[in-house]
Amino acid sequence: MLGAGDTRTRPRHPLWVRAAHWINAAAFLALAVSGTAILLALPRLFWGETGANDAPAWIVLPLPVDLERTGWGRNLHFVSAWVFVITGGLYGLASLLGGRLYRRLLPDRDQWHPRHLADEVRGHLGLSASDEAASGRRYNALQKLAYLAVIVVLAPTMLLSGLTMSPGVTSAYPELFTLFGGRQSARTIHFLSAVLLVGFLVIHVWQVLAHHPVRLMRGMITGRSAPWGEEA
C-alpha cells in the first residue's frame, strides 16, 4: 500500500475530490442515458414557451421516436439528478470555501499571457510539444478553463434549465422562464448544454488515455501518483 511517507509518490487528489469525481461520473452517465431516453419521446427542439409534434420545430433530431421510455427514463434521470446535485453542491461549496477552485482551477497569472495560451493551443493541436503539459506540476490553462466551464457554467445551466421544465418549481420561481426565454427554450438549452458536457467527457477521457492513463487513473482512484518523469 502507498502510505503518506512513501517518497516515490506524491499526493494528487484528496479523498473528497476523488469521491465527488467518481460519484458524479456515474451520475452523469446515468443522466446522459436517461436524458436520451426521455428525448426520444419528442426528438424536436423549439424556442419559446410551446412546442409539439405538429408545431414548427427549430431542429428535428435524426433520432427514432420512442414514447415508451419516459417512464424509466424520468425515474433514473431524477434519482441521478439528485445524486449529481447533492454531490456537486458539496464539491462546489468545499472547493470554493477551501480555496481549491482558484488555487487549482483558476489559471495562474503567467498562464493568461497570450503567448503562453498560444503555446498551449499549439501543443494541444499537436503542432509543438508543450512543456507545461509534460511537467504535470499544475493543470494547463486550457484544462483549467475547461474544468471551470463545466463546474461554473455548464453544470449550473443544466440544473437551472432542467428546473425550468418543472411546473412545480416554476410556479414558485417564474423568473426561471424569463431567464431562459420560455419552457421550450429551457429544454433546448438543456439539450445543447448536455451536448457540450458529453463533448467535454469525450475530450477528458481522450486526454487521460493520451497522457499516462495508468498514472492519472491511479491518481484519481488512490489519491497518489508517481512523480512526473518516472513511469508509474
Add this chain to the structure above:
Amino acid sequence: MRDLSRRRLLLGASTLGAGTLLGGCEFVENGPSRGGLYGLSDTLTFATQRFLLRDQPLAREFSADAISAVFPTINTTDPDDPAYRRSKAQGFSDWRLPVRGLVERPAALSLSDLKAMPARTQVTLHACEQGWSAIGGWTGVRLSHVLASVGLKPEARFIVIRSVDGWWDSYDLFDALHPQTILAYGMNGGDLPIAHGAPVRLRVERQLGYKSLKYVSDIEAVARVDGLGQGRGSMVSELGFSWYAGL
C-alpha cells in the same frame, strides 16, 4: 395493514433491489408509497417542492392571445364506453358527476349544476412528460368550491378522481384545494372538445399534464389512498410514473 407493508417491501425490492434497505417511502401520511431509490428520489422532490410552494403561489397565467394554435391530444381522444357515447349523443344533458365519500351531502352534479357555480378562466401552459408544451384557456369551477358545496368532512385528506376511460388519480388537499385546480367544461372560449376530455376534465396546473385527467366521471373524498389499487396513488404510478408530477 400487515399486507400493505409487506407489499411495500416487495415493491421496493423490485426497484433497483434497494427496497429492503430503504423501505417504502410515503410522501404524506396515509398517502401513496413507493419503495427503493426511486421512492426516495420522489420523496425528496415532493418534500422540496412542497417547501417551495408553501405559500401556494399560482402557476403562470397568460393573456388569451398567447393561446397555442397546436394543442396535442394524446391517450384517449374519444372514449368508446357505451354510456359515454349515449351521453355524448345527447350533448351530455343526462351526464352526472358523483361527488361522494367523506362529504356531508353526496351529490350527482349535472353539467348545468357545475356551470351555475362561480366560474374561473385561466390561460396556462400545459407541460406533458413527453416533452411538448402548449398554452390553452380553461374555464370551469374550482374543485374547492365543488367540495365545499357538498361539505367536505374534516377527516378527508385526499380526493380520488376517476375517468371514463379507466384512468384514476389522487390528490392531497394541498393541490386539490388550490385555486387553479378546476373542473373545466370550457376550452379557449368554447365548450371543452371531446378530444380534450368533454364534458369535464380536471386541471392541476402545478403538475405535469398526466395529472389533469380527462373525461372525469367520479370524485371521491377519502382519508387515505394507501389501500387503493397497489397503494401507489394513481394508475400511472402503477405503470412506473411518479405520483407527484411537479418535476
